[in-house]
Amino acid sequence: MKAKRTTKxxxxxxxxxxxxxxxxxxxKIDYVDWKDVNLLRRFMSDRAKIRARRVxxxxxxxxxxxxxxxxxxxxxxxxxxxxxxxxxxGRPSRDRDDDGERRPRAPRESATEExxxxxxxxxxxxxxxxxxxx
Amino acid sequence: MRxxxxxVIVDSDVDDAGVKAVNERIEQxxxxxxxxxxxxxxxxxxxxxxxxxxxxxxxxxxLEISTxxxxxxxxxxxLRLADDVVRHKLIRLPDAEAERRGLLGAxxxx
Numbered sequence: 001m002k003a004k005r006t007t008k009x010x011x012x013x014x015x016x017x018x019x020x021x022x023x024x025x026x027x028k029i030d031y032v033d034w035k036d037v038n039l040l041r042r043f044m045s046d047r048a049k050i051r052a053r054r055v056x057x058x059x060x061x062x063x064x065x066x067x068x069x070x071x072x073x074x075x076x077x078x079x080x081x082x083x084x085x086x087x088x089x090g091r092p093s094r095d096r097d098d099d100g101e102r103r104p105r106a107p108r109e110s111a112t113e114e115x116x117x118x119x120x121x122x123x124x125x126x127x128x129x130x131x132x133x134x
Numbered sequence: 135m136r137x138x139x140x141x142v143i144v145d146s147d148v149d150d151a152g153v154k155a156v157n158e159r160i161e162q163x164x165x166x167x168x169x170x171x172x173x174x175x176x177x178x179x180x181x182x183x184x185x186x187x188x189x190x191x192x193x194x195x196x197l198e199i200s201t202x203x204x205x206x207x208x209x210x211x212x213l214r215l216a217d218d219v220v221r222h223k224l225i226r227l228p229d230a231e232a233e234r235r236g237l238l239g240a241x242x243x244x
């Protein structure tokens with residue numbers, strides 16, 4: 001199946017930043033090989049979920065082919081269905097991985113800790129000020 | 135003639151001779167139906183992305199096949215019955231991709 005590739009001129013609808021361009025476009029890939037693990041991994045999150053179109057920048061045809069390829073590769077154990085992410089305690093860092101995926105929360109008893117970094121930051125700031133004045 | 139791609143995972147406990155036997159049997163079945171194995175890509179031992187049957191690796195082979203339509207039922211049946219074969223996947227290659235890999239041209243000659 002040949003994916004039609006038209007560059008959309010209207011990227012004003014996108015909030016902030018420039019229009020995402022799929023790797024498939026920038027590397028001119030016209031057949032998504034389900035054996036190409038390294039390519040497919042770029043369309044998966046670190047928990048091995050398939051990235052959404054709004055994250056990957058695929059058009060619908062590309063997304064369908066990528067999804068199909070990833071699922072084929074999973075059946076043949078080339079790619080994982082899931083992969084656990086090791087959690088570090090404390091505030092989860094909000095990195096640029098904006099695929100809307102829920103990062104594993106720190107254990108329950110540390111739920112109140114989420115506020116602590118904020119107060120900590122303020123505390124150190126005021127201390128700094130005191131030091132400068134003194 | 136159509137181009138297909140067949141990936142076979144043989145159990146990691148099977149020795150080299152066993153793997154060869156499986157691959158030869160596949161080729162035999164395809165040739166018997168007037169097709170041809172254009173390319174055999176032996177990947178060798180590869181770690182699974184997740185354990186299968188409590189094993190962590192398998193022996194992968196990818197075959198590029200050119201044959202007329204639906205002559206592969208027999209191959210598929212053999213692969214499903216063979217105990218040494220952990221998994222297999224048979225994919226019809228789109229004509230454009232087959233041409234790019236030179237599968238259809240080679241079939242016309244052979």
